[in-house]
Amino acid sequence: MSLPDIGIGTWQNAEPDTCVESVQTALEMGYRHVDTAQAYGNEAAVGEGIATADVPREEIVLATKIHPEETGVAYDEVLEATQDSLDRLGVDTIDLLYVHWPTGNYDAEETLPAFDELVDRGAIDHVGVSNFDVDLLDEAREHLDADLFAHQVEMHPFLQQADLLEHAQTHEYDLVAYSPLARGRVLEHPEIESIADKHGVSEAQVSLAWLLSKDRVRVIPKATSEAHIRDNFEALDLELDPEDVAAIDAIDRSERFVERAGAPWLA
Ligand code: NAP
Numbered sequence: 001m002s003l004p005d006i007g008i009g010t011w012q013n014a015e016p017d018t019c020v021e022s023v024q025t026a027l028e029m030g031y032r033h034v035d036t037a038q039a040y041g042n043e044a045a046v047g048e049g050i051a052t053a054d055v056p057r058e059e060i061v062l063a064t065k066i067h068p069e070e071t072g073v074a075y076d077e078v079l080e081a082t083q084d085s086l087d088r089l090g091v092d093t094i095d096l097l098y099v100h101w102p103t104g105n106y107d108a109e110e111t112l113p114a115f116d117e118l119v120d121r122g123a124i125d126h127v128g129v130s131n132f133d134v135d136l137l138d139e140a141r142e143h144l145d146a147d148l149f150a151h152q153v154e155m156h157p158f159l160q161q162a163d164l165l166e167h168a169q170t171h172e173y174d175l176v177a178y179s180p181l182a183r184g185r186v187l188e189h190p191e192i193e194s195i196a197d198k199h200g201v202s203e204a205q206v207s208l209a210w211l212l213s214k215d216r217v218r219v220i221p222k223a224t225s226e227a228h229i230r231d232n233f234e235a236l237d238l239e240l241d242p243e244d245v246a247a248i249d250a251i252d253r254s255e256r257f258v259e260r261a262g263a264p265w266l267a
Helices: 016-029 041-050 077-087 108-121 134-143 162-171 182-188 190-199 203-212 226-237 242-249
Strands: 033-035 061-066 094-099 123-132 148-153 174-178 218-219
Touching: 016 033, 016 041, 016 134, 016 226, 033 041, 033 242, 041 061, 061 077, 061 123, 061 162, 061 174, 077 094, 094 108, 094 148, 108 123, 108 162, 123 134, 134 148, 134 162, 148 162, 162 174, 182 190, 182 203, 190 203, 190 242, 203 218
Parallel strands: 033 061, 061 094, 094 123, 123 148, 148 174, 174 218
Antiparallel strands: none
């Protein structure tokens, strides 16, 4: 299995009918990756969207995340929380299960063997981590028998994550860019606006195409309306000119829009 270039994000898409509909719409449009988390409170709706869509389950990469501060991530807590996710999602297997944050009782030696056990049992296919730094990634790779499949982090033109990108490319796992539209802020940037005008596309598409111009990067924009879901999907058809990529490379200002106490970058 490889991770599709684009997936549908679902954070803050917790109203069940809207969530079912946006997941179904995305899948029927051609998306093949759905990103949720226990903490989003929408696993049941995401599962319903997948069940309702006219797309075979085996074509879909379904990703969810276990949150150290909600269920805990000690060995038995991981096994139990994953079973709860499987039940809520209404599926037999989770394609990609992440450690949501390296916070709370996360401990590589205690937590990650439970992920290996879940792979052995066939409850999950692949292991991911989220919001790690390079040291935590190296430690995780040491403690996992399974290959690290994906690292999910905030990434967009204002936060370009050069060290994490290089680590993903060197160790051959995917870097999944969350908040790839900087939660909407990319829509108002003059440089991005002028590149969008030049190509006759939206600013959102420019941000997504810039991310996808980087080897190993995948994107998971969140969108609820059909118009936004389609606009983002059409970014797959946009190829930026090298000078566009260089101009956006120069925008980086290490600016984050998602924070959490205990995050590694705050240490
Ligand atoms: P985002 O995708 O950067 O931005 C979402 C916002 O942009 C929403 O307000 C959405 O509006 C709007 N939007 C979407 N497409 C648009 C378009 N084509 N034109 C104009 N506006 C558009 O932010 P995000 O939700 O923070 O990140 C995406 C996903 O990453 C999340 O949903 C979640 O799955 C994941 N994530 C993971 C973590 C983590 O800790 N691992 C943290 C944050 C996010 P509408 O909803 O109205 O369409």
